Amino acid sequence: MLAKIAMGFLVVTGMGTAYICQDGFVHVRVEESQKGGENLHLILPAQLGPLAAHLVPLEHLRNAERELRTPLPALSITAEELAKLPDTLFVEVRDHEDHVRVSKAGAGLDIDSESPGEHVHVWVPLRAIYDTADALESRLGPN
Amino acid sequence: MNSQFSMKRLALGALCAFAAALMVTAVIHAQAPQGERWLHVRVDGDNGKGEMVRVNLPISLAEKIVSSVDHNQLHHGHISLGHADMNGVDLRAILDAVRTSRDGEFVTVKNHDQDIRVAKENGVLIVHATDGRSADRHSVEVRVPISVVDAMVAAGGQDLDVAAGLRALATHGDTELVTVKDGNQTVRVWIDSKNTAD
Numbered sequence: 572m573l574a575k576i577a578m579g580f581l582v583v584t585g586m587g588t589a590y591i592c593q594d595g596f597v598h599v600r601v602e603e604s605q606k607g608g609e610n611l612h613l614i615l616p617a618q619l620g621p622l623a624a625h626l627v628p629l630e631h632l633r634n635a636e637r638e639l640r641t642p643l644p645a646l647s648i649t650a651e652e653l654a655k656l657p658d659t660l661f662v663e664v665r666d667h668e669d670h671v672r673v674s675k676a677g678a679g680l681d682i683d684s685e686s687p688g689e690h691v692h693v694w695v696p697l698r699a700i701y702d703t704a705d706a707l708e709s710r711l712g713p714n
Numbered sequence: 715m716n717s718q719f720s721m722k723r724l725a726l727g728a729l730c731a732f733a734a735a736l737m738v739t740a741v742i743h744a745q746a747p748q749g750e751r752w753l754h755v756r757v758d759g760d761n762g763k764g765e766m767v768r769v770n771l772p773i774s775l776a777e778k779i780v781s782s783v784d785h786n787q788l789h790h791g792h793i794s795l796g797h798a799d800m801n802g803v804d805l806r807a808i809l810d811a812v813r814t815s816r817d818g819e820f821v822t823v824k825n826h827d828q829d830i831r832v833a834k835e836n837g838v839l840i841v842h843a844t845d846g847r848s849a850d851r852h853s854v855e856v857r858v859p860i861s862v863v864d865a866m867v868a869a870g871g872q873d874l875d876v877a878a879g880l881r882a883l884a885t886h887g888d889t890e891l892v893t894v895k896d897g898n899q900t901v902r903v904w905i906d907s908k909n910t911a912d
Contacts, residue, residue, distance in 0.1 A: 644782040652775045656750075659909045661770055667763035 594618045595678065595696040602690040617699030624706035632710055639711065643704045650701035653680065750774065751884040753903070754911045760898040768911045777880040791877025792869065806867060806874065812839055813863050839863065855893045859886050 594617035601611040632639070653675050662673040670685040680700065682693045751773045759765030781791040788794075795806055812820075812834065821832035831842045837860045844853040865882035869875045883889075883905060894901035 641783060641785040645779050648778050648782045649775065652772075652778055656772060656775075657909060659770060660768065663766070663768040665767075666765045 594621070594699040594702060597696070597699065598692070598694040600690075600692040603688060604690065605688045608688065617696045618702075620699050620703035621706040624703050624710065627710075629710065632707065636711055639707060643708045643711075647701050647704035647708065650680075650697045650704065654678065654697045654701075749907070750909075751886075751905050751907060752909050753883075753905050756900075756902045756911050758900050760900070770909055770911055772909070773880050773884040773905065777877050777884070780880065781877045788876070789873075792873040792875050795872045795874060806872065809863050809867050809874075813860055813867060834860065837861065850897060852896045853894070855890075857890055857892075859883065859889065861885070 597613075597615045597617050597620075599611070599613040599615070601609070603609050656675060658675050658677065660672060660674040662671070664671045668687050670683075672681075672683045674681045674683075675697075676694065678698065679694045679696045682691075682695075684691045753769075753771045753773050753776060755767065755769035757765075757767035777791070780788070784790055815834060817834050817836065819831065819833045821830060823830040827846055829842070829844045831840070833840050833842075839856075839858045839860060841856040842854070844851060846852050859882070862879045862882045865878040866874045866876065868878060886905065888904070888906040890902070890904045892901065892903035
């Protein structure tokens with residue numbers, strides 16, 4: 572009996588983990604180069620984005636509806652189309668202090684920002700961007 | 715019997731290798747869109763600080779993004795000129811006139827430190843302006859294929875169809891669209907089939 576419960580628990584945990592990890596992981600790295608600066612390296616399941624989009628209370632979404640309506644379709648289309656493209660550097664901006672790069676790397680969007688005291692690097696799976704935008708759009712319903 | 719068996723295995727192995735090669739080829743072709751046109755923007759500041767901007771965007775993506783936006787004057791790929799304040803200038807009528815006119819010089823202004831030229835040559839609208847003396851000379855050259863103008867005004871009404879313009883632009887070969895030289899800065903906008911600006 573105990574073995575069956577343990578097996579059931581394992582299956583549910585395994586399925587939950589598989590669901591959470593299905594979109595890959597978001598990588599966030601923040602390195603502060605000044606004295607006493609902090610280094611932060613986070614690896615988060617990308618599925619948390621769409622999951623949060625499903626769970627956020629509708630009244631909060633309605634409050635932000637005007638700001639969300641315009642970029643959401645563009646965001647999901649961009650993610651969908653970028654997935655078909657080869658790895659590419661889309662935007663690079665450099666001035667005398669800062670350097671920002673936005674590129675497609677593998678199945679994700681890579682954003683890298685270097686400034687005198689800080690280096691921020693974020694990699695987000697395109698699938699997660701699409702799923703989050705799609706989830707928010709479907710929750711907001713038709714225009 | 716043994717040699718017949720190993721021949722069969724060899725044939726089967728070759729068949730598998732061939733199928734695998736076919737699958738790999740299919741995947742590679744599926745991943746790299748054929749004939750994709752890229753829009754590039756390159757801004758360089760020659761002030762010793764290494765300032766620069768690079769933008770590389772597939773035109774098909776730009777067109778799809780523009781078509782998806784419904785905000786302010788931009789409605790699903792169309793820019794509404796109906797209520798736009800153009801200081802009394804009917805932009806649509808001007809574009810329509812340019813589109814239907816024959817090749818020629820429309821505007822030529824020349825004086826000691828200024829040179830402006832607007833012309834239509836071989837299906838391309840060219841706007842060229844230089845300003846200032848040789849030491850501090852600014853120049854702008856804009857080249858717009860007429861087919862792009864054609865596509866933008868084809869819908870009629872008070873709208874400019876930007877998405878159709880981008881689609882038309884994607885059918886052109888390598889084209890320089892904008893070149894600006896302003897003191898230490900240079901700006902270049904062009905299309906080609908490469909996904910890098912260099």
